[in-house]
Amino acid sequence: MRELIDAVCSAFTEFDVPLAGSDVDGPIGWPGYGSSRLRAQERTGERESVVCGIGKIGGVEATLIVFEFGFLGGSLGRRTGDRIEAAFSRARELRTPVVSLIATGGSRMQEGMVALSQLQRIARQAALTRAAGLPQISVLRDPTTGGGWATLGAGADVVLALPGAQVGFAGSRVRPAGDASAYTAESQLAAGQVDQIVEDLPGALTRWLTLLTNASSESPEPPEALGSATLPETGWEAVQATRAPSRPHAGAYLDAYFDWREPISGDRCGGVDPGVRCGFGSRGGATFAYAAQSGAATLPAGFRTAARLVRLADRLGIPVLTLVDTPGAANDSAAERAGAGAAIADLFEAVASASVPVTTLVIGEGGSGGALAFAAPGQTWVAPDSYFSVTSPEAATSILKLPPDQVPTTANQLRLRPQDLVELGIAEGIV
Known part of the structure; x- marks a missing residue:
């Protein structure tokens, strides 16, 4: 994940967000949850499933929300919600666009409904940021499923996807048997849910952020005619x-x-x-x-x-x-x-x-x-x-x-x- 951040932006500064909740086994006391979280931290070097901060992509400063799939499948829990909420709040303070680099299996079942309710927090923050006139870009990595797809992913202004990424509301272990190709970035593009599939992610993000943050102050001039200049008689x-x-x-x-x-x-x-x-x-x-x-x-x-x-x-x-x-x-x-x-x-x-x-x-x-x-x-x-x-x-x-x-x-x-x-x-x- 850190390599991905280095690849897409420069001068990245992570936001310092306190980790709420001291209960070892989480808000619903799931046996062994605390140990699983500690192992995820040791394996990835991260304290949670998302890292949020500000960095420069091309010539544009942007707030980044980056998922670490190695941390409990990039799942969304209470602490994840804390970080994402803080990131959106900072984006509005700093007047920066928001770029979400998503790789998640969905809500964290070990936190029960507390985890699922984070989707409402995320939706609220995205709505406030949208009302503030700030662009939001999502990048669908492999996989992007569950609530991460149904909030940060599909809810962005511009939705980009990496080739071959698994994208869908239902994850691979819970969806019905059938056509697996329906749950791909390519299928979502064909169905009108994705704007582009990108090979060069740093280049695509640079172009999009340049466009979305550089609005003309003038009314568009009508294009010049390219065809015949002769007016019809009838x-x-x-x-x-x-x-x-x-x-x-x-x-x-x-x-x-x-x-x-x-x-x-x-x-x-x-x-x-x-x-x-x-x-x-x-x-x-x-x-x-x-x-x-x-x-x-x-x-x-x-x-x-x-x-x-x-x-x-x-x-x-x-x-x-x-x-x-x-x-x-x-x-x-x-x-x-x-x-x-x-x-x-x-x-x-x-x-x-x-x-x-x-x-x-x-x-x-x-x-x-x-x-x-x-x-x-x-x-x-x-x-x-x-x-x-x-x-x-x-x-x-x-x-x-x-x-x-x-x-x-x-x-x-x-x-x-x-x-x-x-x-x-x-x-x-x-x-």
Whole structure:
């Protein structure tokens, strides 16, 4: 564990936290518990299952909570709770981000409900730190299970994991027989519970702490247009321009806009939408957040991930750039069962309530409410090869019970061209 601390940070100073409780066999008198604890101290050289202190990661001072799995399986007991509570309190005093390097089997059974109740203490401290506007990053080592996963791990703003780490609420000795691959970092990434799996932990922590502590003080400028600069003459021409295979999509815009960036992934509800890109990027030495549609129909998980991004950025004071490009929200039966309406409402609410500046650029298709949920009222711009419409021309034609050959005419009537959007007051201008 000490080697891990030395690898990720410099000038580490451990906090001095008194060890509460003098009872040899713990709060519930578990036979032999005192002896087990003494052996753990001799084996690891540590007095408890966590070490907490302050260190510098890259150029950023951070409060570290580091688990020693060799000390009773990195389990959470009363003294562990004392240390973690003190660490969060110091982080708020010092105004530092919190980085938790977790390796734990869960709550310490030899302390019974006293051990389990430490999860409430940890949750309270994390909530206070979140309310103070300080970022929290967790690193899931092998294993991260039980209450450590369900508090410090899954509850962090950004969740990183080491390759192959066992991650899950149920530990290996208590889970039902079945698919063990479900309890891996890779599986949790696929299920939207983890943001990144990292090989270079010191580098990843340096990048993330740099981004999350260096918010821009300016509103995001809309990106420059990367596609055609020619405005369409008709609505149907505008629609066709957005559907051209050569039109640049979100990846090209993000690469051109940011010097470098780091993604977040997943909605924390079991879903990932590959058609929505969210994260934080550095532009001119300052950080902006981004949520970008990539041209596909947006899934409920995409709306929830974007809402998570907007709320996190708002809490940390980081301005947000959104890119609109979708034919609309996914509307099949799977999307309805996954809560499409509630997910779209969640993003509308997140954007509407954000106190940080949010700037939007429509870079392609702007299909109905699934696109509008990503757009900032009063701060939406449009690219020349984009459109924004109450619904697609095809859907409008179908709703009006017109023959399919009327789709181009309907597109013209919808006034969805970039210049129409500016004239209607929907967009501020054409980039």
